[in-house]
């Protein structure tokens with residue numbers, strides 16, 4: 389990911405090296421190249437415009453100081469602007485002072501929510517937490533079973549609807565293979581959280597249903613679950629490979645359900661990076677985690693500064 393962007397930006401910035409001072413024309417030319425690099429990486433147009441305008445303004449206004457030559461100064465500005473667009477400071481997951489902390493996952497079908505639930509549980513366990521996964525995706529055939537499989541891999545317990553029962557819920561230990569049952573996802577979510585409270589799980593991860601596209605019923609169901617369990621964090625899970633569409637989808641979820649953070653999945657795909665670079669600025673919500681593969685370990689806290697360094701090489 390970011391290969392083309394990285395290559396282009398590094399090339400552009402390398403061209404400035406060796407120049408004693410930068411003329412306005414040098415800065416304009418650099419700004420144009422940065423613009424093209426960002427557009428090619430599928431970054432949303434308003435984000436590109438803001439990024440280029442700020443970089444240009446800062447480069448033109450930069451004092452020539454003793455420590456950095458003009459080219460280094462531009463590199464520094466681009467780096468700082470990348471960090472800022474990616475969210476600035478690392479935003480950590482917020483835990484409730486009164487456990488359990490409730491984390492709800494929302495996103496389109498196929499965005500990687502269920503896979504992420506397992507990764508998140510695995511990560512939470514590595515941080516000393518005792519997570520409970522709650523299976524509220526009762527729409528997609530086998531979603532409950534899939535969550536039980538990832539839960540088992542992560543060594544986390546899954547709370548799933550009772551097969552065939554509409555409002556019952558019960559927990560399945562890692563290793564059990566319950567069949568999907570029809571139930572009310574709002575009720576399952578509520579019971580899952582109550583179960584966590586009873587059994588002293590300190591974090592609840594609620595997996596919700598997604599559709600292939602944004603639709604009203606999906607939003608209503610997610611909003612109903614949100615109202616029922618009042619999550620401490622609602623994480624919007626988005627497949628980085630969908631590029632520009634990530635922004636429109638994020639806006640729809642922000643308006644329909646609301647979320648407190650973003651998780652980027654499939655960063656290992658041949659994504660050009662546009663989603664990562666756009667979603668923070670467009671939605672105003674931070675990226676909390678990044679996921680880049682199918683293994684449980686392919687997951688980490690998102691660090692804007694490290695990502696910016698990766699882009700600039």
Ligand code: GDP
Nearest residue numbers: 497498499500501502503653654679680681682
């Ligand atoms: P859900 O419908 O949102 O629950 O999505 P799933 O968790 O079922 O994921 C959809 C597909 O994407 C599955 O085939 C996953 O194995 C795959 N997947 C999920 N996360 C990643 C990732 O970070 N990288 C890659 N390459 N594939 C992923």
